Amino acid sequence: MTIYFAPMEGITDGILRQAHNRIFGGVDVYCLPFHKLTESLSLLTREKRDIAPEENEGLNVLPQALTRDPGQLSAWLYYVSECGYSRADFNLGCPSPTVTKRGRGSGLLRDPDTLRSFLDRLFADTLPVSLSVKTRIGYESADEWPELLDLLAGYPFAHVTIHVRTTREQYTGGIHPEAFDLAVQRGIPHPVYNGDLRTPEDVRELLTRCPAAEAVMIGRGLLADPALARRIRGGAEASKEELKTWYMTLYEGWRDRFHETLALGRIKKLMEWPAGDEIRRKRLLRRAKDIESCIDAMIGD
Numbered sequence: 355m356t357i358y359f360a361p362m363e364g365i366t367d368g369i370l371r372q373a374h375n376r377i378f379g380g381v382d383v384y385c386l387p388f389h390k391l392t393e394s395l396s397l398l399t400r401e402k403r404d405i406a407p408e409e410n411e412g413l414n415v416l417p418q419a420l421t422r423d424p425g426q427l428s429a430w431l432y433y434v435s436e437c438g439y440s441r442a443d444f445n446l447g448c449p450s451p452t453v454t455k456r457g458r459g460s461g462l463l464r465d466p467d468t469l470r471s472f473l474d475r476l477f478a479d480t481l482p483v484s485l486s487v488k489t490r491i492g493y494e495s496a497d498e499w500p501e502l503l504d505l506l507a508g509y510p511f512a513h514v515t516i517h518v519r520t521t522r523e524q525y526t527g528g529i530h531p532e533a534f535d536l537a538v539q540r541g542i543p544h545p546v547y548n549g550d551l552r553t554p555e556d557v558r559e560l561l562t563r564c565p566a567a568e569a570v571m572i573g574r575g576l577l578a579d580p581a582l583a584r585r586i587r588g589g590a591e592a593s594k595e596e597l598k599t600w601y602m603t604l605y606e607g608w609r610d611r612f613h614e615t616l617a618l619g620r621i622k623k624l625m626e627w628p629a630g631d632e633i634r635r636k637r638l639l640r641r642a643k644d645i646e647s648c649i650d651a652m653i654g655d
């Protein structure tokens with residue numbers, strides 16, 4: 355099974371990707387958070403740093419872009435190729451209203467005709483790298499999925515990652531795993547399942563229901579348990595020592611790159627995922643004034 359670490363803007367930067375790979379492993383591909391493309395084609399400093407080969411040394415990464423303009427995407431694919439990568443991903447999944455109202459991300463799903471002409475124009479030329487897509491299963495309703503699926507199946511995507519929610523459903527509430535099964539039945543090439551995989555049992559359940567599933571993408575599950583990919587492969591749970599190293603490495607990396615206060619804020623935000631509903635840990639975390647107290651709050655007894 356191929357395991358992708360989901361892109362999470364503001365969280366899964368190069369520091370986190372490198373630390374995760376070194377300490378826990380188990381992930382095949384680390385997805386880069388999206389580059390928001392603009393008319394001028396200039397990227398933000400943080401976007402350029404994120405895709406730089408030195409930031410991703412030793413990792414298998416998948417850069418991603420968000421745009422509603424096929425010309426911009428095509429130009430960006432040449433840039434990705436110049437950076438030394440051979441594949442990239444197109445974001446059709448972002449549900450943020452500021453993105454969708456401009457017809458970007460999953461906003462493009464609202465209008466299949468516009469999406470079709472976007473893809474027709476994009477694939478009219480040979481692309482310099484192979485292209486995959488990350489999509490949701492509809493904008494308003496899962497009833498849109500069969501038509502969207504047929505549309506996407508008409509283009510030579512290297513793989514199709516399916517977050518089994520609609521745009522309206524954002525990131526919480528019920529999921530529609532049957533939408534993934536439908537993609538498998540219709541023979542979409544290399545479907546990747548995404549949505550709410552939190553434990554090795556969740557992955558086993560997916561494989562029982564859908565034995566043809568060959569790849570999964572995991573986001574929040576890996577933030578809550580950074581050893582999850584390793585455990586899915588039958589490996590060990592995260593030890594206290596590993597977790598300490600994980601938090602310390604992230605804190606020091608972010609402190610050296612940004613600032614102490616920002617690094618502490620970022621680590622506290624990340625720790626909210628493993629803290630889950632544990633009120634005592636959350637309270638200790640809120641009160642923590644330094645990284646040592648944060649780590650104590652998380653892995654102390």
Ligand SMILES: Cc1cc2nc3c(=O)[nH]c(=O)nc-3n(C[C@H](O)[C@H](O)[C@H](O)COP(=O)(O)O)c2cc1C
Binds near residue numbers: 363418548572
């Ligand atoms: C804070 C945050 C940032 C995200 N940023 C991106 C992104 O840049 N590109 C993308 O395709 N998806 C992004 N996502 C969606 C995740 O990649 C993933 O599809 C989603 O979290 C569902 O998977 P999960 O249930 O395993 O977390 C983001 C999600 C979160 C919570």
